[in-house]
Amino acid sequence: MIGYAVRRLLMLVPVFLAVSVVIFLILHLIPGDPIDNLIRIGSSPAQREIIAQRYGLDRSLPEQYFIWLGNVLRGDLGTAIVGQRPVSTMILQALPYSLALGGAALLFSASLGILLGVIAAWKRDGWADQLIMGGVLLGSTMPTFWLGLLMILLFSVHLGWFPVSGARNWQSLVLPVLTIGLAGTALVARVTRVAMIEAQQRDFVMLLHAKGLPRWRIHLGHVLRHALTAVVTILALRIGWILGGAVTVEVVFARPGLGTLLIKALNQHDYPVVQASLLMLAMAVMLGTLLGDLIQAALDPRVRTAMS
Template sequence: MIIKYTLQRLLMLIPVSLSISVVIFLVVHLLPGDPIDNLMRVGSSPEDRLAMTVKYGLDRTLVEQYLLWIRSILSGDFGEAIVLRRPVSALIWQNLPYSLTLGALAFAFSSIVGMIAGTVSAVAKNPVVEQVVKAFILLGSTVPSFWLALLMILLFSVTLGWFPVSGAKTWTALVLPVLTIGFGGIALVARVTRVALVEIARQDFVTLLHAKGLSRSTILFRHLLPHAFLPVVTILALRIGWILGGAVTVEFVFGRPGLGSLLIRALGQRDYPVVQGCLLMLALAVMLGTLIGDVAQAALDPRVREATT
């Protein structure tokens, strides 16, 4: 049953992927600017410009360029960077490990701390603790990541000198980016965990468990948390793509290599193949996270599987 559901979800990703590729291609090509401007030397003739335009296929119509790009993508070729003059796939695979490392650590940090904060907020009888956690959740949900990154640099790098401002040579260079990306995730996971626990705690079976004399810790860990885990798993799966997307600005602010820094540099140079490749990878990450969340939700809740049959 779960295999059939997974196959259905995979098939649904095909039209979604094609639609996203069209949007990415149009958005990139309709932006003002021309990548050829970054290649031409001062005093270059119109003939030189035309030759460069023909070389990279920019003289073709948008439909022809899109079809050629999709055909190359399906064969595993992301094209050649116009400005850097290197295969786009090589640039992506060179920078992807840095983004994956940063994303994995930020995901683990935000998930663990967020679930703990949400659980404490839901079960704590101390109103001060509950208000502190609520304030933390609100703050994490509203503070922009790039602004938080600048504050982190100012406090922990410039003022205190604890961590490097930029780079990726040592593990200490990961601390501030992980904290920056994970901060917003903590708020989201904590809020979902708290709401789920509060709603489940109001169910009749929980009252029955209290009447049977079970301890609060037994009810929490053996009954409440497993039931509350369903919406948390869904939001955690979505966080997989969101973290890689959120790392775009954070990597650039901290001067780290990665897809984010590569994408922003390519945007400034209007390097269409690189921008398209990076955006497509980020979109695939979001779709993969959504797929994992849907499959995990279906595995935990049979009602989800039955609704699709």
């Protein structure tokens, strides 16, 4: 198992390098310049050149990339050009809000998704199954930003139950969690239902029925436990995607998280902040994928054998 984990970790190295190149090039090829936010209207080209030299923007793109990558590998994310603050400090201040939102959304989608999947598999092809799967299909196709606006309109504007924006208390976390969690609930419910239906067709289930065990005990004590292998893997893969999906939701609900920091830095073309934020999101997806593979390998020896 340790050898498999090391091999999977080493496979992330070229992925990380490729992602860093894409992030750097896309950002620098977008029209605009952070210097525009620093100079005054009517400044001379000489003043612009001085600022460009100060932040290394006068160098070639390959040279800028390798300097930035070398600093990142040493743990130095640079200094914000516009904000004039260490980027690592800005990330550390914003990250707890995004982690709290992503963690709560993951817990919500896992709990509700598994519950709905169990009910759908128990009532297979019945009205409850059709109702749940219909709602799941609707939830999975609904854009998160649109769902967030509907949540604000209904629960904040009309009913006044929750605040419209901010992150002052736990109540301000409810609507963003529901907005992100409902999409994840749909995926978890579908995977749980399919995995349980497949598990019900295994020989050990027929043996348990032959022994006279109650159907509910077989369904919850044995079939669900067998199906959780696929569910846990999906949940691990969702870690990075939920953190990435929080970007849009944080902007909709005006939460001071990584998404708000990223959008603000994009508007200012603040290269170090945008690069660090995007790199953090990409690493969350990569680490979530790694965790999902490790969990699947731990639960299924065939995966380890295939990689050996």
